[in-house]
Amino acid sequence: MPNTKAGKPALKPPTIYDVAAEAGVSKSLVSLVLSGDIGVSEGKRAAVLKAIDKLGYRPSKFAQQLAGGRTKTIGAIITDYRNLSFIGFLRGLREVADDAGFQVIVSDLHNSPNFSDHAVSALMSMRVDGLVIAAEVPERQQLEIDVPFVTIGDRMYVHPKSDLVRGDDSEGMRLVVEHLVELGHKDIIHITGYGGMSLKRKEAFIKYMEEHGLVPKVMGYGAPTTEIGGYLVAKEILDSGETFTAICATNDSQAAGVLAALKERNVRVPDDVSVIGYDNTPIASEYFLKLTTVDEQGAQIGREAARILLERMNKDSAKALTKILISPQLSVRDTTAKPKAVAKKRTNK
Numbered sequence: 001m002p003n004t005k006a007g008k009p010a011l012k013p014p015t016i017y018d019v020a021a022e023a024g025v026s027k028s029l030v031s032l033v034l035s036g037d038i039g040v041s042e043g044k045r046a047a048v049l050k051a052i053d054k055l056g057y058r059p060s061k062f063a064q065q066l067a068g069g070r071t072k073t074i075g076a077i078i079t080d081y082r083n084l085s086f087i088g089f090l091r092g093l094r095e096v097a098d099d100a101g102f103q104v105i106v107s108d109l110h111n112s113p114n115f116s117d118h119a120v121s122a123l124m125s126m127r128v129d130g131l132v133i134a135a136e137v138p139e140r141q142q143l144e145i146d147v148p149f150v151t152i153g154d155r156m157y158v159h160p161k162s163d164l165v166r167g168d169d170s171e172g173m174r175l176v177v178e179h180l181v182e183l184g185h186k187d188i189i190h191i192t193g194y195g196g197m198s199l200k201r202k203e204a205f206i207k208y209m210e211e212h213g214l215v216p217k218v219m220g221y222g223a224p225t226t227e228i229g230g231y232l233v234a235k236e237i238l239d240s241g242e243t244f245t246a247i248c249a250t251n252d253s254q255a256a257g258v259l260a261a262l263k264e265r266n267v268r269v270p271d272d273v274s275v276i277g278y279d280n281t282p283i284a285s286e287y288f289l290k291l292t293t294v295d296e297q298g299a300q301i302g303r304e305a306a307r308i309l310l311e312r313m314n315k316d317s318a319k320a321l322t323k324i325l326i327s328p329q330l331s332v333r334d335t336t337a338k339p340k341a342v343a344k345k346r347t348n349k
Helices: 016-023 027-034 041-056 061-067 086-099 119-125 169-183 196-211 227-240 252-264 297-315
Strands: 073-078 103-108 130-133 149-152 163-167 190-191 215-217 247-251 273-278 292-293 321-324 329-331
Touching: 016 027, 016 041, 016 190, 027 041, 041 130, 041 321, 061 169, 073 086, 073 119, 086 103, 086 130, 086 297, 103 119, 130 273, 130 297, 149 297, 163 169, 169 247, 169 273, 169 292, 169 329, 190 227, 196 215, 215 227, 227 247, 227 252, 247 252
Parallel strands: 073 103, 073 130, 130 149, 149 163, 163 321, 190 215, 190 247, 247 273
Antiparallel strands: 292 329
16 A cells, blocks of 8 residues: 555545545435536535535546546547647647637557557547547548547548548649749759648649749658658758759748758758748747748638537537638748849759
């Protein structure tokens, strides 16, 4: 038995059964008092409240919610905690969930030898009332979901029973290409990566470059959409001797890695090379990287996802699936400018 510092046995916290015994009533009646049932007599209600105060009993909110058939929780699955592109969506999700009295539990796609459950099974075991998927969750894992859920963004696989909220990636890349072309850039390299959104953005980049009569250059196929991914691909580009005046990345995290690689090689941004990201994460802001980027309206995407999920949980679970497309905006900052008159080959010298 655990001991306190004084050598005395540690006291267990009082239970609902202790309260019932102290008040001289049944456990069921204590539960009725805790739930605010108006059918309990004032005398017994007073006895229960007095016992709660005397024993210092703290009712389990989770247990009460389970008794009512709900945990009042929403699970959210993201790719990686290091990827800041999820912050906006999570903020919007929390805003709506908080107003509705729901907690949000976030899990990444962890892959630990010490943890057998994947994100879906872990959240389902916690009896969440709904799920929001903002990651590339395998089809076989999505088949385990038995609660309402919403998918965020273009994914390699979207469950046929999932509602969908996504940013218009094609429109976003149109804004990127047009911004760079209007500045005078012609030799533009796009760094792509793994996942459905990377694929959509890559396809859109190629489409709009060709519409402008320019040759689309794409590197980084299957690369991680992280700072290290952008850093390594940027180093590969620099070592290749490829001619370019601008780099556009799949997201801001990759763009941050690109900036680090360019700085390491004494390539000035935007004097020598313009860099543009995507997602408008906190690191892209005026106070940090001052990165030109596409604002995908992540907070609005999160709000819409939460609204749809709550409606499906609370009203009609059989209603037609909802698909919402959110228009992005371009945020021009300090990392893009007109190119120099002559594009020079970048080397590792």
